[in-house]
Amino acid sequence: MAQIVASNVQKVFKTADREVVALKDIDLEIARGEFVCLLGPSGCGKSTLLNAVAGFSLPTGGVITVDGKPVQGPGPDRGMVFQEYALFPWMTVAENIAFGLQVQKKQKAEIAATVSQLLEMLNLKDFRDRFPKDLSGGMRQRVAIARVLALDSPIMLMDEPFGALDALTRRNLQDELLRLWERLGKTILFVTHSIEESIYLADRIVVMTYRPGTIKRDQRVDIPRPRDPSGHAFNELKRELGRLVMEEQQRHADDEMKLAAVD
Numbered sequence: 504m505a506q507i508v509a510s511n512v513q514k515v516f517k518t519a520d521r522e523v524v525a526l527k528d529i530d531l532e533i534a535r536g537e538f539v540c541l542l543g544p545s546g547c548g549k550s551t552l553l554n555a556v557a558g559f560s561l562p563t564g565g566v567i568t569v570d571g572k573p574v575q576g577p578g579p580d581r582g583m584v585f586q587e588y589a590l591f592p593w594m595t596v597a598e599n600i601a602f603g604l605q606v607q608k609k610q611k612a613e614i615a616a617t618v619s620q621l622l623e624m625l626n627l628k629d630f631r632d633r634f635p636k637d638l639s640g641g642m643r644q645r646v647a648i649a650r651v652l653a654l655d656s657p658i659m660l661m662d663e664p665f666g667a668l669d670a671l672t673r674r675n676l677q678d679e680l681l682r683l684w685e686r687l688g689k690t691i692l693f694v695t696h697s698i699e700e701s702i703y704l705a706d707r708i709v710v711m712t713y714r715p716g717t718i719k720r721d722q723r724v725d726i727p728r729p730r731d732p733s734g735h736a737f738n739e740l741k742r743e744l745g746r747l748v749m750e751e752q753q754r755h756a757d758d759e760m761k762l763a764a765v766d
């Protein structure tokens with residue numbers, strides 16, 4: 504049985520002067536341990552779908568289930584990593600990682616052991632007593648990932664987590680994430696608008712359309728890992744997905760022109 508199932512999911516946002524159909528007829532199944540990327544240009548509903556799976560903002564139609572249970576709000580089975588490193592600035596790295604476990608009232612010794620293990624796993628040992636402001640963007644995002652891993656959720660939801668990082672740091676963290684995913688067997692749903700990032704990471708890439716947000720292509724990636732971005736199969740797929748994404752980008756641009764004309 505699939506772990507995450509979206510059935511006929513719709514999401515309509517109503518604003519003062521119009522309605523935006525952010526998601527329409529979304530049917531998607533994600534198996535336990537699968538790495539799935541949601542890909543598409545800005546405004547095609549990627550974050551809306553991720554937030555619906557997270558339970559932050561529920562669909563206006565259809566249903567999403569996790570392990571057979573309808574999602575009605577956030578839960579400990581789903582951890583979220585955002586683009587903006589949502590760390591507490593007044594806590595050290597170690598305290599940030601420990602925070603969720605303290606909220607869960609775990610034993611002190613257990614918290615200490617988990618924190619040490621995660622500091623080690625994410626190469627953060629030398630930074631345990633630093634504050635977020637003294638860390639680079641990449642380091643902060645490592646802490647954000649460690650913080651979610653501390654809660655041991657079987658599902659990780661990631662909203663453009665590496666979008667603000669420079670290319671080299673981004674590749675490092677992508678490799679790190681793949682290593683963790685292979686080691687820990689998590690299910691990952693990862694939002695990106697980078698075609699290359701999606702091909703580098705995912706088992707499956709779900710390409711979305713712009714307004715309404717529907718599934719344009721559900722693409723399996725069979726290229727063996729580690730994937731070589733200069734390889735033939737990688738570039739073939741990049742070209743094909745690039746074509747699909749460009750079509751939606753163009754619809755976005757046309758829409759903006761129309762709106763500008765009305766204003």
Ligand SMILES: Nc1ncnc2c1ncn2[C@@H]1O[C@H](COP(=O)(O)OP(=O)(O)OP(=O)(O)O)[C@@H](O)[C@H]1O
Pocket residue numbers: 516517518523524525543544545546547548549550551552696714716
């Ligand atoms: N709270 C809201 N109220 C009204 N419209 C919204 C709201 N949130 C999102 N939308 C609209 O829904 C559509 C989908 O937005 P969403 O943020 O999910 O897209 P996205 O693909 O994640 O884009 P980005 O890559 O820019 O984050 C957009 O047209 C957006 O303007």
